[in-house]
Amino acid sequence: MTQPVILWFRRDLRLADQKALTAAAGSGSPVIPVYILDDETPKHRKMGGASRWWLHHSLASLDDDLKKAGSRLLLRHGKSEEVLASLVNETGASAIHCIRHYEPWWRNAEKAVAKALPADCAFYCHDGNYLLPPGSVTAGSGGQYKIYTPFMRALWQHMPPSDPLPAPKNIPAPQNWPKSETIADWNLLPTRPDWAGGMRDMWKPGEAGAKARLEAFADKARHYDEKRNLPSVAGSSFLSPHLHFGEISPATCWHRTMSAGGSVDVFLKELIWRDYAQNVICQFPEYGSKNARDTFDKMPWRDLDDPAVKADFVAWTKGQTGYPIVDAGMRQLWTTGWMHNRVRMIAASFLIKHLLIDWRAGEQWFWDTLVDADYGSNAVNWQWTAGSGVDSNMFVRIMAPLSQSEKFDAARYIREWVPELSDLREPYIHDPEEHGVRPKAYPRKLIGHKQARERALAAFSETKD
Known part of the structure; x- marks a missing residue:
C-alpha cells in the first residue's frame, strides 16, 4: 500500500x-488532514474566547468541505510535535505538509516537529498565508524593513501575487x-453564559463565509477610502477574521478586487499591512509584550x-467611560468580536x-475578545x-475622541451600540455631558479630555533623561 501523507492545518483552514x-x-x-488543538505550545498566547468560538465553526465548515472532496478532518489535541510524531507512527506516513507560520511559538513548533519525526518522514513547510513570504522583501542593503511605507x-x-x-x-x-476526537470534546463554545449570540448573528465562519464576504465587498472596494473611516457606514471589508484563520488567502482577495478602480489601492495596502506586521514580529518575536522603544x-x-x-x-472594557464613541466601540467588540478600525484606534x-x-x-x-486576534497585527497596531x-x-x-466622533459622523453608530443615548440628536450625542444632556443611565466621563492630555504629557516627560 502507498504510504499516506499528513496535512497539518493551523491558521490556513481552506481548500x-x-x-x-x-x-x-x-x-x-x-x-490525512489533521488539526491539532495545541494550547501548550503558545502558552499564554493560546487562543482567547472569541477566537475559540470562531475556530469551532471554522473546523466544522472545513470538515464539511473535505467530505465533499472525499476526505475528512482528523482532530487531535496536545503538543504539536508529539501528536504529529505519534500520528506518523500510527499511520506510517512518509511526509507532513503544512503552511509556514511566523508567530514565534509556531516557528519553534515547526523546528520541534522536524526534530521529532523519524528519518524516513519528510517535513515540508509551504508559503501561502501572506502576499509574499515574510523576510523575502529586503532593502537595498539586504536588511529587513522596519518602517511600513518603504516596505x-x-x-x-x-x-499582483501569483494566481490563486x-x-x-x-x-x-x-x-x-x-481515531479522531470530536469538536464537541474540546468545549470551544461558551455555555454558561452563552455570550456568542451577537457573533452568530454577524459572522459565518468557514471558507464559504469568507468567499461570500469577499463577493459582497468587491462591489464596494472602489469606495474603500471614502467609507472605511465612517463607523456608521458598512465600508469595511469584514474579511479580517477570515484572513486570520486562513479561510481565504490574501492573493485571492487581491486578485478579486485589484481591478475595482477608485480607491481600491487603499484596501490593497491594508493587505500589505498584514505582511508588514509579520515582517515586524519575525524581527522582534516579543513585540506583543515588549516595547520596541526602550524609552517606554x-x-x-x-x-x-x-x-x-x-x-x-x-469601565473601558465594558464601554462605560462616558465617551460615547469609545463606549460604542467597546460594546460592539464584546457583542460581535469585532470593532470598526477607526474606533479601534480611538479606543x-x-x-x-x-x-x-x-x-x-x-x-x-x-x-x-477579537475574532481576528492576530498576534502580529494586534501587537503592531497597539x-x-x-x-x-x-x-x-x-x-x-493625543487623539481627541469627542472631536473624532463628530469628524467621522459616528452618531448612528453610537445610537446602535449605546442605546442610552439613542434619543439624542447631533451634535449633543457626541458629548452629552458637555452639552448638559447626559441621561442618568449613562456614566460621567472617567476623566476630562484636557486633564487627561495634561496627565499623559506629564507622564511622558518622565521618560526623558
Whole structure:
C-alpha cells in the first residue's frame, strides 16, 4: 500500500489556494488532514474566547468541505510535535505538509516537529498565508524593513501575487482512518453564559463565509477610502477574521478586487499591512509584550493593582467611560468580536493616553475578545498607537475622541451600540455631558479630555533623561 501523507492545518483552514494541500494531494499518496488543538505550545498566547468560538465553526465548515472532496478532518489535541510524531507512527506516513507560520511559538513548533519525526518522514513547510513570504522583501542593503511605507513600496513592486490555486476536486483518502476526537470534546463554545449570540448573528465562519464576504465587498472596494473611516457606514471589508484563520488567502482577495478602480489601492495596502506586521514580529518575536522603544520602559503607567485604576480599566472594557464613541466601540467588540478600525484606534488611544494604562493590558483584552486576534497585527497596531513601536505615532499626538466622533459622523453608530443615548440628536450625542444632556443611565466621563492630555504629557516627560 502507498504510504499516506499528513496535512497539518493551523491558521490556513481552506481548500482553495492552499499550497500544502495542493502538494499533499498531488503527491499521489492518501492524505490525512489533521488539526491539532495545541494550547501548550503558545502558552499564554493560546487562543482567547472569541477566537475559540470562531475556530469551532471554522473546523466544522472545513470538515464539511473535505467530505465533499472525499476526505475528512482528523482532530487531535496536545503538543504539536508529539501528536504529529505519534500520528506518523500510527499511520506510517512518509511526509507532513503544512503552511509556514511566523508567530514565534509556531516557528519553534515547526523546528520541534522536524526534530521529532523519524528519518524516513519528510517535513515540508509551504508559503501561502501572506502576499509574499515574510523576510523575502529586503532593502537595498539586504536588511529587513522596519518602517511600513518603504516596505509597502518595495512589496508593491512584486504585485499582483501569483494566481490563486483552485481547490482540488478530489482528495485521496487512506483506506483506514486513524481515531479522531470530536469538536464537541474540546468545549470551544461558551455555555454558561452563552455570550456568542451577537457573533452568530454577524459572522459565518468557514471558507464559504469568507468567499461570500469577499463577493459582497468587491462591489464596494472602489469606495474603500471614502467609507472605511465612517463607523456608521458598512465600508469595511469584514474579511479580517477570515484572513486570520486562513479561510481565504490574501492573493485571492487581491486578485478579486485589484481591478475595482477608485480607491481600491487603499484596501490593497491594508493587505500589505498584514505582511508588514509579520515582517515586524519575525524581527522582534516579543513585540506583543515588549516595547520596541526602550524609552517606554520608563513610562510611569498607572498601576492596575490600584483599585481605582482597575475600576477605570473595567469601565473601558465594558464601554462605560462616558465617551460615547469609545463606549460604542467597546460594546460592539464584546457583542460581535469585532470593532470598526477607526474606533479601534480611538479606543486604544483612550486607554493608553486618557487612562494612562499600559498598552499591553489593552492588547491582552483584544487578544481575548477579537475574532481576528492576530498576534502580529494586534501587537503592531497597539505599539503604533502607544508610540512605542519601531514605526508608530508619536505619543504626544493625543487623539481627541469627542472631536473624532463628530469628524467621522459616528452618531448612528453610537445610537446602535449605546442605546442610552439613542434619543439624542447631533451634535449633543457626541458629548452629552458637555452639552448638559447626559441621561442618568449613562456614566460621567472617567476623566476630562484636557486633564487627561495634561496627565499623559506629564507622564511622558518622565521618560526623558
